[in-house]
Amino acid sequence: MAKSNTPCDPIAYLEVLYDQHGPAILRYLYRLVGPRMAEDVLQDTFVQAGTHVDRLDGVVSPKAWLFKVAKNMASNHLRKRRVQFDIVSNTLVQSSPQEDSRLKPMRKAIQTLPSNQRETVLLRWYDELSYEEIAHVLQIPLGTVRSRLHHALQKLRQQMDREMQGTVP
């Protein structure tokens, strides 16, 4: 898709990508920089993508490439403002009285995961990226993505099993 679309009209191509992946990238940015800055960073991400749109020719997944650009833009924004943002707080705080009672302990369990596992899990479940796309965004081997997800799932499973047995208060 990227190969056929990029050369003609880069702005139109970016607009198509914006419509397709904008909401997902915005969700990702919500997590990285918070709701206040997310919209600005999203726009900056696409402006930045415009300067390197020729690189889209070779990428396997434009979505993963845009996520990577967004990640870089987010860290630049945070560095400029010298802000540390809790990656989980904005993703997991929502809960309603009607929801499954096991979700709350599950959120807690996700929060206790090591940050690299938590980030990988969130990219898989929240941002719905494939293993290959996660590897591209985080610049890690595919095997590392798989092992991080497996370790995380293993921990969550154990935590939930303990929760169900009532050993965890």
Place this chain on the structure above:
Amino acid sequence: MNQHTIESLVMDQALNALSSDTEELLKAYLSEHTEFQDMADSIHQAATLGQNAVTAARPTDIPLFPREQLVRQFRHTSWIATRGWKTIAASVLIGIGIGFVLRQPSHIDHQPNQLASVVQGPSETVPLSNGLDTARALWSSKTYLDRYKN
């Protein structure tokens, strides 16, 4: 297949990362080996709960596509790609041209070689300061001195 392999495959299945062929094979295997069923159920349950736990909060509205900024960006980039390079090339050519003109023989003062007479052995001793009389050196101290006196 050992327990560890099955567990890994079930995890990939729970994370929706198995190809359909592998998933079919795994399902067939698990239906024959019921001893793994509890483990598989537990993994699937954790994955489902985990996914539900993180998909609760999602922003829905996205800002407008930054068309204006991109148009400006592309204009700037194309200026660098075309006129920018032309400007740089023209500047270099002008610089070379000026350098060439300045190095023409007519722009260089040819002074009589004072050293030649010294090498050939002058009949009489020539004071070193005499060189400054004939040499029209721009920064000659003697010239300055003469101008000052006059």
